[in-house]
Amino acid sequence: MFTNGKPWLDTDGNPIHAHGGHMLRHGGYWYWYGEDRRENYYVSCYRSRDLSSWESRGIVLSTDSETAPIRVRTDLSLKNETPFEFPKDRPIPEFLKKAKNKVNLERPKVLYNEKTGKFVMWIHYENGRDYHCAAAAIATSDTPDGKFTYHGSFNPFGYMSRDCTLFKDADGTAYFLSASRDNADMHVYRLTEDYLNVDALVHKLWQGEYREAPAVMRREDGKYFVFSSYCTGWAPNQGKYAVSDGMESRFSMLSDFGDETTYRSQPAFILPLDTETGKQYIYVGDRWGGRDYMSSSYIFLRIRFDDRGMPFIEWNENFELDDKKGLREI
Numbered sequence: 001m002f003t004n005g006k007p008w009l010d011t012d013g014n015p016i017h018a019h020g021g022h023m024l025r026h027g028g029y030w031y032w033y034g035e036d037r038r039e040n041y042y043v044s045c046y047r048s049r050d051l052s053s054w055e056s057r058g059i060v061l062s063t064d065s066e067t068a069p070i071r072v073r074t075d076l077s078l079k080n081e082t083p084f085e086f087p088k089d090r091p092i093p094e095f096l097k098k099a100k101n102k103v104n105l106e107r108p109k110v111l112y113n114e115k116t117g118k119f120v121m122w123i124h125y126e127n128g129r130d131y132h133c134a135a136a137a138i139a140t141s142d143t144p145d146g147k148f149t150y151h152g153s154f155n156p157f158g159y160m161s162r163d164c165t166l167f168k169d170a171d172g173t174a175y176f177l178s179a180s181r182d183n184a185d186m187h188v189y190r191l192t193e194d195y196l197n198v199d200a201l202v203h204k205l206w207q208g209e210y211r212e213a214p215a216v217m218r219r220e221d222g223k224y225f226v227f228s229s230y231c232t233g234w235a236p237n238q239g240k241y242a243v244s245d246g247m248e249s250r251f252s253m254l255s256d257f258g259d260e261t262t263y264r265s266q267p268a269f270i271l272p273l274d275t276e277t278g279k280q281y282i283y284v285g286d287r288w289g290g291r292d293y294m295s296s297s298y299i300f301l302r303i304r305f306d307d308r309g310m311p312f313i314e315w316n317e318n319f320e321l322d323d324k325k326g327l328r329e330i
Contacts, residue, residue: 001330003318004299005264005287010046010056017044019286019296020107020213022166022269024119024144030323031144033060033108033121034268037293040064040079042105043121045145050322057145061121063102065139067150072197074152075135079103080128103128105137107213109166109269111174112144113195119144120195122176124164125153134160136178138196156189156198165269167216167247175247177214180204183231186211188247202248209254211240216247217270217303220279224249225311227257227283229266234290236261241311258313265299275326282327283313302327 002008008016018034025031029047032054036044043061046054063079080101104126112119118140125137137153155161156178164178174191176198188203205211211228218224224244230237239262240254258265265285273280281303289295300321301313318330 001318001320002300004301004316005297007295007297008054010054012056014056015294016046016054016056016298017041018046018298019288020268021284022109023271023284024110024112026112026119026144029144031057031110033110035106035108040102042078042102043108043123043148047145050324052320052322060141060145060148061105061108061123061139061150065148065150067152070138070151070196072138072151072154074138074154076150076152077103077127078150101128107164107268109164110144111166111168111195113174114172116194118142118194119146119148121148122164122166124162124178131162134162134180134182136161136164136176140196151196156187157201159187159201161187163212163214165214165216167218169218169247173247175202175216177216177226179212179214179231183210183212184208186214186226186228190248203251205242205251206254211254213267215267215269215283217272217281219281219305219309221309223309225270226251227267227270228254229262234288236264236266236288238262239265239267243310255310257311259315263299263301263313263315268298270303271300273323273326276324277326280326281311282321300327302329 017036021034032046040063045057045060067076106124108123121139125135135153138151139148141148161178176189180187186205189198192199210231213229215227239257242251244251271282285299316329
C-alpha cells in the first residue's frame with residue numbers, strides 16, 4: 001500500500017529521487033526517470049516490473065557524463081568552471097554546498113525512438129546561477145538505464161524554454177512542450193523523426209496565462225488533453241486542462257482540474273495503463289518540499305471522466321498500484 005504525499009522507497013530502502021519525472025515502458029520493465037539534486041547528480045533512473053517495487057538503476061546523467069556534439073549547435077556545458085559562492089546571510093542545504101559548480105537540469109522526459117534505437121531525453125536547462133538561459137537540452141542512450149550522453153542545450157527557434165514535457169503520438173510522432181516568453185505562453189513543437197531537434201512550432205498556447213509543468217495524454221476516443229499549473233513558484237495552485245482533437249489542432253480554453261491546490265501538487269506526467277479491466281489514466285504529480293527540497297514526494301490519483309468526456313480527479317490517500325490491475329483506491 002502507498003500513501004499519497006509520503007516518501008516512496010526503492011528496493012534498497014532509500015527514498016526515490018525522481019522529481020519532475022516521467023515513466024517509460026520498455027522490454028518488460030517500467031523505467032522512472034526524474035530529477036536528483038544530490039551531490040553531482042542530475043537524473044536518476046529506477047525500474048520495475050509491476051509499478052510497485054522500484055529498483056534503483058543509478059544516475060544516468062551527472063556533471064561527469066560524457067558529452068558529444070550533434071548536428072544542432074548547442075552549449076555542451078554540464079557544470080560551471082567557477083564555483084558559485086552562496087550568500088552568507090541564509091542557511092544553505094548541505095546537498096547544495098557539495099555541488100556549487102552544477103548547472104540546473106529540471107523535468108527530464110525520455111522517449112524511445114524505434115527508427116534509431118535510441119532513448120532520447122529532453123530536459124530544461126539553466127546555468128545554475130539564475131533562470132536567464134531558459135533552454136532545452138538533449139541526451140541519448142542505447143539502453144533505457146545506461147549512462148546518457150549529453151548533447152547540449154539550445155533555445156528552440158531562438159525561444160525561451162522552461163518547464164517541459166514530451167509526448168509520443170500513436171503514429172510515433174513526438175512533441176515537445178515548454179513554457180516560453182518568461183512562462184507567459186506554452187509552446188508546442190513537433191520533433192524531427194530522430195527526436196533530436198525541433199521540426200516545427202505548431203502552437204503558441206494560452207498567451208499571457210503563465211502556465212508551467214505541462215503533462216499530456218491521449219484518450220482512446222481520440223481526444224488530447226494538456227494539464228498544467230499556474231506559475232506560483234514552489235506553492236501549489238489550481239491545476240487546469242485543455243482539450244483538442246489533435247496535437248496540431250486547436251485547443252480549448254483552460255478548465256479547472258482538481259481542487260484549488262491540485263491536492264497540493266503540480267503535474268509531472270500522465271501514466272496510461274492497459275489493465276485487466278480496461279484503460280486507466282493516472283495523474284502523477286510532485287508535492288514539492290519548497291525550501292526542504294529533499295522532502296519532496298509524489299501524488300498518484302486516478303483520472304476519471306464525466307458524462308461530457310472531460311477529466312477530473314478526486315483525493316484519495318491510500319492506494320495500491322500495479323501494471324495489471326492499475327491503481328486501486330483503499
